[in-house]
Amino acid sequence: MRQQRPQNRSTRLRRALTAAAVALAAVLGSGGWAADTQHALTGxxxxxxxxxxxxxxxxxxxxxxxxxxxxxxxxxxxxxxxxxxxxxxxxxxxxxxxxxxxxxxxxxxxxxxxxxxxxxxxxxxxxxxxxxxxxxxxxxxxxxxxxxxxxGRQILAFDPRGRGQVAEVYGDLATARRTAVVVPGSDIDLLSFDRATDPYGTPAGMARALHDATGRRTAVIAWAGYTTPVGVGPDAATEKLAHAGAKRLARLLDGLAVTTGPDAPATVFCHSYGSVVCGLARPGPAQSSGVVVLGSPGMGVGSAAGLDPEVPLWATARNGSDWIGNVPFVSVLGLGHGADPTGPAFGARPLPATGSHGHTGYFAPGTASLAAFADIALGR
Incomplete structure (x- = not known):
């Protein structure tokens, strides 16, 4: 048995390296190589x-x-x-x-x-x-x-440095019964924050759709307040940018708690790489009344047990045309973002996605996912 231990360790190492290579290859193969490494805007x-x-x-x-x-x-x-x-x-x-x-x-x-x-x-x-x-x-x-x-757009944050960051409010934060925050994934910055093509793939389009779906009773913040990965590459496969973004998201939520009141903390909707940011931020009950992930590659934790148990977690089912399903849900040698939040073993509450299409279609009007998001945002 003693002679087999080095072999076993070597086998495990080879398997880990293989899994890491497969994870990176799958991530890169899903959207193409992005060699432009981003530096997180902090401070x-x-x-x-x-x-x-x-x-x-x-x-x-x-x-x-x-x-x-x-x-x-x-x-x-x-x-x-x-x-x-x-x-x-x-x-x-x-x-x-x-x-x-x-x-x-x-x-x-x-x-x-x-x-x-x-x-x-x-x-x-x-x-x-x-x-x-x-x-x-x-x-x-x-x-x-x-x-x-x-x-008269309500710009809650604006930073022109680097690729630029911005946050916009839809609704009245002072009078709305509840508040929601949309956290986007890769390729979002000042210029791509809001666009006519693929409107529900941008934080502004997602926020507008959710605001309308709640009968405009919920104030929704489209938050492009962290440095996102560009394309699909090493930045998207690792958590460096998500760690920096998590600190900025936590501070935003702390600020909302003192400026809008503690009675109904914000519901946080996390798309794609944004769900890694939300997982690493691990918002507590004073910051958030619930977290919803959609099109998620993982949350940087092994299961819902790694998050605050007092904050409900929902995971939206993946539609069949969402390419994120091709990404292996692993975390090996710093690559990948962990277990699939939609899996039954993860521990998230399931949400439907009927009628949605592609990686950015979950907020489209008429989808079961948007209807569920509106119910959660309203506290139903």
Missing amino acids: PPPGSTAWVADTTLGIRLPDPATATPAEVAAFFAGLTPARRDALAVRHPLVVGNLDGAPVQLRYRANALALTEERGRELARATDPARTPQDHAAARARAERYRTLLDG
Whole structure:
């Protein structure tokens, strides 16, 4: 028996390496190789250094890098409306991204920030020192900023750094009976946040569909607030970006708890790689009244037992044309995201997906999945 142990270890190692190779090959084969590795956007909002150094009000401003959303909320509660507005005008990118700040103030700050950034992009678009490619990219960004400024859209977060991040609210966070958050998967950023083609594959389209399906009684946040993988490749097969996103999601949920009230914490809907973010965030009952995963490659945990037992978990059945079903549900040597949440052994509550098609069709009107999502969002 002693002589067989090295062989057994060697066999297990070979099997693990084979499983890892199969997992990566299957992931890459599902959507094509993506060699462009992303670097997660972390840390405080842009402009935080100037914010911390600002003494014009004669008081110390909360450090965005260390202050909790509850501390931020308490700080703003002690200011007059005029002082709050002055800070939003001087530091729009900080106030607009500061979880715990008053929601209406964040909307105003982000409108100011979008206007300023649009002006910068328009200037870049005509800068003779820049290349035609630079001009085209600047025009695309300027147009996206214009659309986000149109029609009184409620922009809860806006960060122009890198590929850009944004969050938008559908409904009234102050008066809605309940709140929901949509967490997207790969290939979502500032430019792909909302698009006419494949509308239910974007967080904005998903949020609009859910808001309408609840009779507009639930305020829904389309949250593109973390660095997502681009394409299907090593970033999508590992959890590096999900770990960074999980921290940002947890802070968002903490901020909602203090600004919208603790009675009905947000229901979180997690699509594709976003379900890995949700699993690693492991929201507690003060942050969320339930988590729903759809088109999930796994949640970064072995079963529902790895999540908070006080937060209900639902897993949406995969339709037959969702390519995510081709991904092996394993976690080997840092590749893959673990067990299938739709499997009976995982421990999630099942949801139907009748009428849905493809990886991004679960929020389409008329589907059984959207009807179930609306019931959960309404607390039924």
